[in-house]
Amino acid sequence: MKHLKxxxxxxxxxxxxxxxLSLGVLRVxxxxxxxxxxxTLLRDQLLLLGGxxxxxxxxxxxxxxxxxxxxxQLHPKGRELDxxxxxxxxxxxxxxxLGVPFIPRTRVDAWLVHSVxxxxxxxxxxxxxxxxxxxxxxAGASVDGGGxxxxxGGGDPREARSGPLGxxxxxxxxxxxxxxxxxxxxxxxxxxxxxxxxHEGVDHSSQHEENEERASxxxxxxxxxxxxxxxxxxEKPDWEAEKSTESRNEGHLNGTDISLSLEDLLQLLSxxxxxxLEGISLGDIPLPGSISDGMNSSAHHHVTFSQxxxxxxxxxxxxxxxxxxxxxxxxxxxxxxxxxxxxQFHSHTTNPGQTPGTNLTGYLPPVxxxxxxxxxxxLDLNIFDEIDLMSLLATENDLDQIDISxxxxxxxxxxxxxxxxxxxxxxxxxxNSSPSVCDEGAxxxxxxxxxxxVGGYYQEPSKLCHVDHDSGFHGDLTFQHIxxxxxxxxxxxxxxxxxxxxxxxxxxxxxxxxxxEDADRNLSRDERHAKxxxxxFSVDEIVHMPVDSFNSMLSRxxxxxxxxxxxxxxxxxxxxxxxxxxxxxxxxxxxxNLEYDVCNLQAKKETLKRERAxxxxxxxxxxxxxxxxxxxxxxxxxxDQGRPVNPNLYALQCSHDGSILIIPKxxxxxxxKKETQKGKRK
DNA sequence: CCAACCTGTCATGGG
DNA sequence: GCCCCATGACAGGTT
Numbered sequence: 001m002k003h004l005k006x007x008x009x010x011x012x013x014x015x016x017x018x019x020x021l022s023l024g025v026l027r028v029x030x031x032x033x034x035x036x037x038x039x040t041l042l043r044d045q046l047l048l049l050g051g052x053x054x055x056x057x058x059x060x061x062x063x064x065x066x067x068x069x070x071x072x073q074l075h076p077k078g079r080e081l082d083x084x085x086x087x088x089x090x091x092x093x094x095x096x097x098l099g100v101p102f103i104p105r106t107r108v109d110a111w112l113v114h115s116v117x118x119x120x121x122x123x124x125x126x127x128x129x130x131x132x133x134x135x136x137x138x139a140g141a142s143v144d145g146g147g148x149x150x151x152x153g154g155g156d157p158r159e160a161r162s163g164p165l166g167x168x169x170x171x172x173x174x175x176x177x178x179x180x181x182x183x184x185x186x187x188x189x190x191x192x193x194x195x196x197x198x199h200e201g202v203d204h205s206s207q208h209e210e211n212e213e214r215a216s217x218x219x220x221x222x223x224x225x226x227x228x229x230x231x232x233x234x235e236k237p238d239w240e241a242e243k244s245t246e247s248r249n250e251g252h253l254n255g256t257d258i259s260l261s262l263e264d265l266l267q268l269l270s271x272x273x274x275x276x277l278e279g280i281s282l283g284d285i286p287l288p289g290s291i292s293d294g295m296n297s298s299a300h301h302h303v304t305f306s307q308x309x310x311x312x313x314x315x316x317x318x319x320x321x322x323x324x325x326x327x328x329x330x331x332x333x334x335x336x337x338x339x340x341x342x343x344q345f346h347s348h349t350t351n352p353g354q355t356p357g358t359n360l361t362g363y364l365p366p367v368x369x370x371x372x373x374x375x376x377x378x379l380d381l382n383i384f385d386e387i388d389l390m391s392l393l394a395t396e397n398d399l400d401q402i403d404i405s406x407x408x409x410x411x412x413x414x415x416x417x418x419x420x421x422x423x424x425x426x427x428x429x430x431x432n433s434s435p436s437v438c439d440e441g442a443x444x445x446x447x448x449x450x451x452x453x454v455g456g457y458y459q460e461p462s463k464l465c466h467v468d469h470d471s472g473f474h475g476d477l478t479f480q481h482i483x484x485x486x487x488x489x490x491x492x493x494x495x496x497x498x499x500x501x502x503x504x505x506x507x508x509x510x511x512x513x514x515x516x517e518d519a520d521r522n523l524s525r526d527e528r529h530a531k532x533x534x535x536x537f538s539v540d541e542i543v544h545m546p547v548d549s550f551n552s553m554l555s556r557x558x559x560x561x562x563x564x565x566x567x568x569x570x571x572x573x574x575x576x577x578x579x580x581x582x583x584x585x586x587x588x589x590x591x592x593n594l595e596y597d598v599c600n601l602q603a604k605k606e607t608l609k610r611e612r613a614x615x616x617x618x619x620x621x622x623x624x625x626x627x628x629x630x631x632x633x634x635x636x637x638x639x640d641q642g643r644p645v646n647p648n649l650y651a652l653q654c655s656h657d658g659s660i661l662i663i664p665k666x667x668x669x670x671x672x673k674k675e676t677q678k679g680k681r682k
Numbered sequence: 683c684c685a686a687c688c689t690g691t692c693a694t695g696g697g
Numbered sequence: 698g699c700c701c702c703a704t705g706a707c708a709g710g711t712t
Contacts (some may be wrong), residue, residue, distance in 0.1 A: 415694075522683085524690090525690090572691095572692095573690080573691065573692090576690085576691070576692080577689085577690060579688080580690070580691080581690095584688090584689085
């Protein structure tokens with residue numbers, strides 16, 4: 001803290017710079033703070049201060065560990081700085097407490113970087129103007145001094161939450177760069193005015209006491225100005241917006257040669273008259289030791305920023321940006337693929353408290369600004385999820401011969417595929433052109449698949465065209481997708497076998513080979529067949545696509561008879577497999593329902609038994625009562641002589657009119673017989 | 683080793 | 698006639 005104060009007392013400032021690099025599908029947000037040195041200091045005393053998440057994946061020139069709490073231990077060379085990951089709010093509070101002129105956030109987009117790299121000095125100056133102008137606003141202010149270069153307003157959602165721009169606006173800004181450029185264009189002159197006013201306090205650093213007062217006043221002014229500027233919308237020529245968009249697209253499409261050295265950036269800054277960096281050449285930037293240590297730089301701390309980037313992005317360059325490996329995902333993510341389709345580096349973190357160096361955030365589509373925290377392992381997972389085995393087989397000519405031979409040894413052994421032994425030693429290319437007959441005869445169904453007859457699609461991908469699938473089926477089956485995504489979807493219980501879960505370290509071909517073995521082993525027969533014949537569709541697609549699309553596919557693609565036969569067989573078997581599964585499930589459901597019904601019926605039977613027993617018991621009680629009543633009545637009856645009536649000889653009978661008669665039992669018996677006879681006659 | 687179970691496949695028939 | 702679906706039967710693998 002005291003060093004920072006000293007720095008400020010000497011007339012220094014602090015610039016928060018965000019460099020957004022769009023490297024093809026890879027986006028890198030580099031967040032770092034620049035301590036702007038006072039004019040009295042030498043240029044090599046310019047320090048790079050770590051932003052909250054800038055050290056993620058070592059993409060920024062910032063240390064990967066430590067805390068901002070040691071910010072007071074500023075070292076002139078920056079080597080002993082322990083600057084990583086302070087809560088940004090804390091940093092800002094400390095800076096503001098000192099009254100250091102703090103340029104909240106300046107974004108440099110990739111297209112601009114590209115133009116800078118191409119030597120477009122005008123745009124560079126535009127950037128600088130915007131960068132300087134952005135200092136007039138608080139974090140989150142949308143500033144565009146040059147009209148094209150800088151997206152003010154901060155790209156960090158953390159700031160977007162607390163800053164003038166809401167999170168939703170922030171996302172909108174990132175998602176709609178053209179509109180954002182329009183929004184920020186017109187405030188440049190006004191903001192430059194404010195900027196000049198602001199930086200006067202920096203330039204006259206010798207009078208730092210006055211500067212402190214002025215800075216605090218200017219800080220307030222900047223807040224007010226920022227608030228005023230927030231809602232200002234300036235128009236910008238369409239061609240500029242188009243240029244911006246084109247440049248962005250260029251950056252995304254080309255994805256290469258976008259390198260920005262810190263020297264470039266700071267030269268831009270230093271070339272701007274309004275900026276306090278005037279006259280300071282920033283060719284050699286001392287980097288914190290932890291970074292330079294990891295970069296194996298012969299120049300020790302004289303590593304340019306572009307070097308740092310290239311050092312760290314090379315892996316993904318090789319995978320994602322190589323013109324030979326066009327891992328272009330279809331724009332609409334398949335529902336069957338849970339992974340995020342596009343990868344993006346982002347050094348920001350949504351959680352400021354997280355330890356830098358472990359944060360890899362934002363593997364996101366380019367239009368998606370949501371943040372995700374990923375570990376480096378996640379990084380490899382996501383990247384290599386995009387690379388399936390066929391891609392490896394198809395694109396890597398140096399693949400071990402063992403891989404191919406093992407694959408077809410297994411095909412041969414498990415499904416009757418027979419390969420000429422000479423093919424085992426061929427490369428992938430040779431394998432593609434070497435006819436072989438694979439015979440499948442395991443369960444009576446047999447078909448011959450000619451491995452060599454792979455049709456024309458493989459060698460001539462340009463001939464392939466889209467298949468017009470019906471609605472409900474993912475119809476954007478570009479060749480890129482077809483070629484690179486042979487994800488034969490298995491059941492949920494089955495392991496995902498066609499995507500690589502990790503990167504192959506170094507030359508550990510044995511591990512890779514073993515993995516390929518395991519992956520192939522998990523493939524179904526049809527998947528292996530389709531793989532062997534290079535059928536450009538996944539089994540899942542073949543089975544589930546509508547019949548019209550399927551027929552269209554068969555007619556449109558250059559498929560051999562064997563491939564067509566295989567496709568039909570795969571489709572038939574796949575559908576029948578599903579049908580069998582449904583049938584068994586249905587049968588099981590029926591059985592379960594029947595068991596349930598049996599249980600219910602048994603329970604009902606028991607209930608009825610109980611009810612019957614109760615009824616019988618009640619009947620017996622009634623009988624007993626009736627018998628008792630009968631006895632009681634007869635005990636009270638007397639004949640003409642006053643003698644009791646014998647119940648064994650007489651019986652009581654109710655007549656239709658309700659009267660009760662005492663009649664001999666013989667008559668009762670004969671009367672019953674007559675009634676029963678009458679009933680029978682009827 | 684055997685039986686029960688699971689799963690994929692084929693054949694067949696109906697809609 | 699073709700396609701889809703349901704289902705019995707069979708075979709191979711797994712438990």
